[in-house]
Amino acid sequence: MKNLVKSLQERYRYALIVFKELVKTNFQLRYQGSFLGILWSVLQPLMLFAVMYVVFVKFLKFSDGTPTFPISLLCGTCLWQFFSESTSMGMHSIVDRGDLLRKIHFPNYIIVASTTMGSMISLAINLGVVILFGTFAHAHYTWRVLLVIPSIVQLYAISLGVALLLGSLYVYFRDIGHIWDVVLQAMFYATPIIYPISLVTDKGYGWAANLLMLVPTTQTIMDIRHNLLSPEYVPTVWTMVGNPIICLIPYVLSVVVLWLGIHIFRKYSAKFAEVL
């Protein structure tokens, strides 16, 4: 028993050391050689936001008329950016780091975890910007801001689960890379980021809107926007569906995704070094 505890400690000590160092290195290398460096973490989503704002809100009038829609759009963009970046990079990470896996034995899930954690750091910086802008853009900060933290954890868990799953599959089937690009694109349009969910409801597709809200990523993004920016204007699965059992579906799905990712990864990770 004592040995077990000791070996567990030893095992996670190693994982933690590698994790810290890889996160640090990834972050250092991320903006290596660029003139503005880390500033790009902030600039990139802002510029993306500017494009979306002009195209969808100003030209196409995709607004629900609430004063918080622009800041909600910015927040949604940042959150989506995190999800799409962490899953894509996480998917490629195992293959990209194949040189390490073939040469040294270390807990290899750390590669995926550190990559997604890199995206998490960007998200933290971005959310700082969102909060700052929110004070000028009618955001209503209440005690509910605290609820954002578990939602962020949930979003990270989903991303990590998907990244682990895709990362293991990508080792064997490179096709996954192309498929995931398309899936991400589809999911982006199925998530009420550039349009308000009321756009779907108002057209008489209430059931479709409810269905969309049951997707774990959508549910998390809406929860974060609801609690962080405006509990009044941003709907969540709770305000739209109501039935608590159905409302729990996306939360359960998140756990399932994480479990599946870990399970598949553990099952195949021992062979990565040989396949790569």
Add this chain to the structure above:
Amino acid sequence: MTDKNVNQNEKAKTVNVVAQKTDDRPVVLKVEHVAKYFRLPTEQATGLKMAFLNWTRGIKGYTEQHVLRDINFEVKQGDFFGIVGRNGSGKSTLLKIISGIYMPEKGKVSVKGKLVPFIELGVGFNPELTGRENVYLNGALLGFSHDEIDAMYDDIVEFAELGEFMDQKLKNYSSGMQVRLAFSVAIKAQGDILVLDEVLAVGDEAFQRKCDNFFSEIRKDPTKTVILVTHSMDSVKKYCNKAILIKDGEIIVSGNKNDVADRYTLENLKREGKESADDDQKNAEEDQYPTGLNATVPLLAVRPSKEPVCTMKEGFSFEVEYDYRGDKDFYLACSLNDIRRGGVPFGDSFDLYQPGHHTVRFHVPMDIFNNGEFRIIASLHEYENGRDDPEHVRMVAFTNEDFACDFSMRDPKGTDNFALLNKMRFGYEIVDKDLASRQQPITTE
């Protein structure tokens, strides 16, 4: 497994048993019945389409290649353990299994203590990071925390002799500097078991000497264990106290380093012999003569009479097999080549009196030489106008690499590999006897 191998394995086991009785050092690495095979894809199977097609057709899509079969050995604390074998014998796979990179299909590996593997130097080195950052990254991948690396950082930098470059990006290092840094991390890493894969030959001469000193030192440290995979029999003899020889995924010799090193040399020579026989057959099928041979002389080969390894006292016996179908007087020329040092120490010619297929036996005394690798090559010459006219001769056949005879001399008295001639048979005479005297020879027995 052939009977011979079984015998040898059993012999090895009994040696181990005997060693265990007299030796109570703890076992730090135990490899039990390890077997490994790889699935080699027959068709490109990395794609959903191919995977699906193979599945519908019921094709497995791969062939199994057995790389290791039933490997057993133990390494004790303080050992300097050598693993040798020819290319493709499975030693690198074994090393990867020991390091935990590959999972064995069968059997088990138990490690006690911190094992630091160096399958390749500088794992995770990134050209965009500075030398310092790379040391920390590399160290972290090997399982050392920031504080632990802090403690050994100065040592590493000093050993690598790169003090002033540590804050430069790695991409601005010369390749030699990169290797030096990587190697310094490798040997300064404070692990209990160090696993090294053919990494000894790096750096300039001064750095080599430093590494040499380091290995000699670590040999004496009873708490450190080193596992070394190498092709260099010199380093095996110099550093290791135990070794195994792997061939086709099996251990064929285990235990004494000298036996292993000699057997390895023999294996190399024998393999060459086998290959040449294959070539011979192949060429015959194609109805062509190998390089150096022709219709007049379809056969000319030099072969060892016994084993291709000899000692100083025995000398070396070889035979020349020829088949001369011409009708002129002819003679045979033989030369002895020194493979490692280069040059031809000796050559001679012999008139032959019997045309047709014959074998002539020779013996060459080797007691004037030091240990080395030698090759005997032969050529057949015709006298254009009979034996009385040695001016007009023509070479009609020679032995190419496949038909030449390679052999080694391995003798405890001949271990001074520096010069060809040994000191017992040749020496400088001292003229000024009051100014110089000869050193006593160092015997390594």
